[in-house]
Amino acid sequence: MITRHEQTIQDVARRMFLNSEVAKRYNIVNIVFLPVNAEQWPEYIKNAAAKGQGIDVAWGGGPTLFNLIDDQGLIEPLDTSKVPEYALVLQEMKKIPPSIAGAPTYKVGSDGLVHWIGASVSSFGFTVNKDILSRYNLPTPARWADLGNPVYARTLPAVQLVGIADPTMSTSNTRMFEIILQAYGWDAGWRTLTLIAANAKVYSGSSDVRDAVIRGDIAIGTTIDFYGYTAQQQNPACLYVIPVNESIVNADPIAILKGARHPREAAVFVAWVLNETGGQLVWLDPNINRLPVNPRVFDTPEGSKRPDLKTALASVEKAGGISFNETLSSLWVTAVVDYFKATLVDAHDDLQPVWAQIAQAYLSGKISKDQFNKLVDSLTAPITFTDPLTKTQTTFTLDYALKISSYLASDPTIYQNLMNQWxxxxxxRYLKTAALLKQMTGS
Incomplete structure (x- = not known):
């Protein structure tokens, strides 16, 4: 089973499923989880199938990742004429609402068959540690753009108060960065992302961001909802915030893969995951705290003990959000992730010191609002580079991202060329902005 789920979910799901009657009935004695980075999924799945070692199930990682592998023909549609046990999955799917807060909970392909089904529900926002905000006399952010506020740069570079994850290591942070681009528009979105990254400590994974907020290492961290709920459970000073009218709701998928060696058993597992007395109980574990996709789980004895998650699911369903374009996401995601990695993660050691100087000069009155805006424009402006396809000078526009994304995913030479250039x-650009600041302040 290839997965983006963290170890806690793997451990609880394995234990619960292997102890279930259905596992015993079908003589299933083990689950082997393969925690593979999202960008490696397509090749990993293909290579396993080519060696006759096909992976059975993909679980967790968000709709964009599942749509990507589905577009590459790596998901097995649920055709009951091929595997009768697929009917068990479709039977459980009937218990799930077709959409939650406007987001589809399953995907039907052009063949009319179900390709993936949401196993849990996710929203995206940030978790704050109110004690740390209070210690530094800082406001609680309400919108994504607030995370780029210069007020959070007051303590830089010694103390970083915002945390984000490297998108190459976190599908949830990738989704948040895409939400910002779609909520604010391409140009304003990249400006916002640049300032957020400039304020932030970049962690290698999203769980590291969550843990840093819980410990109080940072005051604000970008988190998927269940990480926020976990933080609230573990530290009462923590609060999960959904940006008002700037988030989305996702159904986090599960699917059976092409070339599965155990399609019958895979179907049994997927059906169990969707069942209210089976895998839906995994999400209620106090160390997991995810929102279940099957509302019947709250009618169980275990579900009755988690009114907090029931309330959270109801609030997510009512939350205002953006209309997220999944097709656009699947077309641009590789380019967005790679550009973010090159310009905001790999060049972070140059970005943050310059931003710290700009923010502190503005907050201390050394530069005016107009000068501050000019410096921010310089810091966040699109960079110029040579397109390896046409050998012409270009910038990273939306159209260019759509054009180059597939090449970045498939051609290592183009990938390395652009990563180096970006x-x-x-x-x-950051050094040029530093020189402009020095010119303005005379120091």
Missing amino acids: RDAARA
């Missing part, structure tokens, strides 16, 4: 050009 990183170097970003560093040059």
